[in-house]
Amino acid sequence: MKIFCVGRNYVDHAKELGNAVPEEPVIFMKPKTALMQSNAPFYYPEFSNELHYEAEVVLRICKNGRYVDEYSASDYYDAFTIGIDFTARDVQAELKKKGLPWEKAKAWDNSAVIGKWVEFTPAIRKKPILFSLQKNRETVQNGNTENMIFSFDYIVHHITQYFSVNIGDLIYTGTPAGVGECVTDDLLEGFYEKEKMFALDIK
Numbered sequence: 001m002k003i004f005c006v007g008r009n010y011v012d013h014a015k016e017l018g019n020a021v022p023e024e025p026v027i028f029m030k031p032k033t034a035l036m037q038s039n040a041p042f043y044y045p046e047f048s049n050e051l052h053y054e055a056e057v058v059l060r061i062c063k064n065g066r067y068v069d070e071y072s073a074s075d076y077y078d079a080f081t082i083g084i085d086f087t088a089r090d091v092q093a094e095l096k097k098k099g100l101p102w103e104k105a106k107a108w109d110n111s112a113v114i115g116k117w118v119e120f121t122p123a124i125r126k127k128p129i130l131f132s133l134q135k136n137r138e139t140v141q142n143g144n145t146e147n148m149i150f151s152f153d154y155i156v157h158h159i160t161q162y163f164s165v166n167i168g169d170l171i172y173t174g175t176p177a178g179v180g181e182c183v184t185d186d187l188l189e190g191f192y193e194k195e196k197m198f199a200l201d202i203k
């Protein structure tokens, strides 16, 4: 099982971190040990002093594929949820400065949170997904997939030019503006429209 992540897929988020708007998807991966198991406690990582949340729509791959064209890409994912791509922003800043890979900042154990799954229906596929993240019951991120630079279908197409996708793989599709710090005892809750998808206490 693989976890793909798209970086800088919303213009307002690319700008808030001072990054250029990408011309092709920025792709990185997390290992399966990054996937947070539900009901397990989430501990603030000891190697960071600046833990950031990034709320994202996560797709679930339902079909094995390689070289998938954009027009059949929607056959390859059957459900979505809201998740968090946790980032040790201080570690990432150091790595970026040195031009080094991001894994120490992004791919550590439990850095990939997911909520409950929503099956795609034809009606859900047709409209944008509205999602949000609350920190201590205040909304800190609001997302609308209509504002993605690269669509779900284009992302699947692009990823499969380089990698096979397999049943059960996940794709984090990027975060909108509003990323920020969280600390011990914060409560993070992800929503699809008004429905709560996960609640996470930072210990």
Ligand code: MG
Residues within 6 Å of the ligand: 005, 006, 007, 054, 056, 085, 172, 174, 175
């Ligand atoms: Mg992200």
